[in-house]
Amino acid sequence: MTTIVLDIEGTTSSTESVHVGLYAYARPRLGPYLEAHRDDPEVRAVLAEIGADGAAEAVKVLHGWMDGDVKATPLKTLQGRIWAEGFAAGELTAHFFADVPPALRAWHAAGHRLAVFSSGSVSSQRPWFGHAADGDLSVLVSGWFDTVNAGPKREPGSYERIAATLGDPSELLFLSDVPAELDAAAAAGWRTTGVRRPGEPNAAVPFGGHPIVTTFEEIHP
Template sequence: MTAIVLDIEGTTSSTESVHVGLYAYARPRLGPYLEAHREEPAVRAVLAEIGAATTEEAVKALHAWMDGDVKATPLKTLQGRIWAEGFAAGELTSHFFPDVPPALRAWHAAGHRLAVFSSGSVASQRPWFAHSPYGDLSALVGDWFDTVNAGPKREAGSYARIAAALGGPGAPLFLSDVPAELDAAAAAGWRTAGVRRPGEPNATAPFGPHPVIATFEEIDL
């Protein structure tokens, strides 16, 4: 049994489907969502982290983070909540590269343990996998990690925490299109594979010592 940990953007799914589709959906809804839910403890905590006195100030900061692709936890938390509502309402559908769903099903059937580690919040990861054009893929995934419950994706300590949570024999295998994330995982003793998807932002990135694949069909477990 191997624990296989998946990145999302550029690895299982196109970056454009997240940065264009999901970001465009969330952007105009940030203000209304804050107004409607500002008394909820989780939303109050987000507002406190942003340090904004008004909804307008909060939205301005959130939009700036979105424009700069800043992996800020308050932004990821709110986006995840908004996206979850959009998926539940049938207004959003996720994207997966065609080689991914068959591989996930085959790995799951073979007894391998599947997990996700993404900068997007767990609240957004689950519906992304649940509302795919290939059916509900979330049941194949046993563990979900983000920068809140694991830590930054470019720090070895985050992967050490995930490995401890997963347990089991052998080193986990991490699949990602970001070399710095693979470096951090390798520093924690993990196996790694760089995913080079044509047309993606990291399609020409130097993966150094990491094995490189173009599709999940090339993974040798």
């Protein structure tokens, strides 16, 4: 049995659907969300981590991080909570490449485990997979990992920590469109496959010695 660990942006879903769709949804809602949840312990912790005295100052920092595509934990936390509310309200629907849902269902039915490792927070991963256009895919996933509970995606230690939860690294297969992430996983003893999606930012990058596919239909775990 193989455990297949999925990246999201550029792998299961288009980068644009995250950076344009979700980011545009979250951006104007950051300030109102901070104001409405100022007594929430997690929100207070986020403000403290940012080093901001109030919502207005925090929003300037958060918007700067968004503009620079900075993978900052406070930003990921808030975005995840805002997106979860948007999915629950029916205002957001997750995008998946057409080959992904049938492949995930087939792998799951064949007895393979599925997990996710994304720079987006676990709180955003779950509703993303739970609100696909053709049904709830979250029920297929048994492990959720982000840069908080696992670590940076380009460091082998993060994959070692995930393996401590999921099992033998040689039975773990990581799918990603980012060569540096695949390198880190391979250094931790994982199997890897590069996903080269036409039209995505990393469509033309070299993947070194990693196997490469253009659709999940080519993967036979």
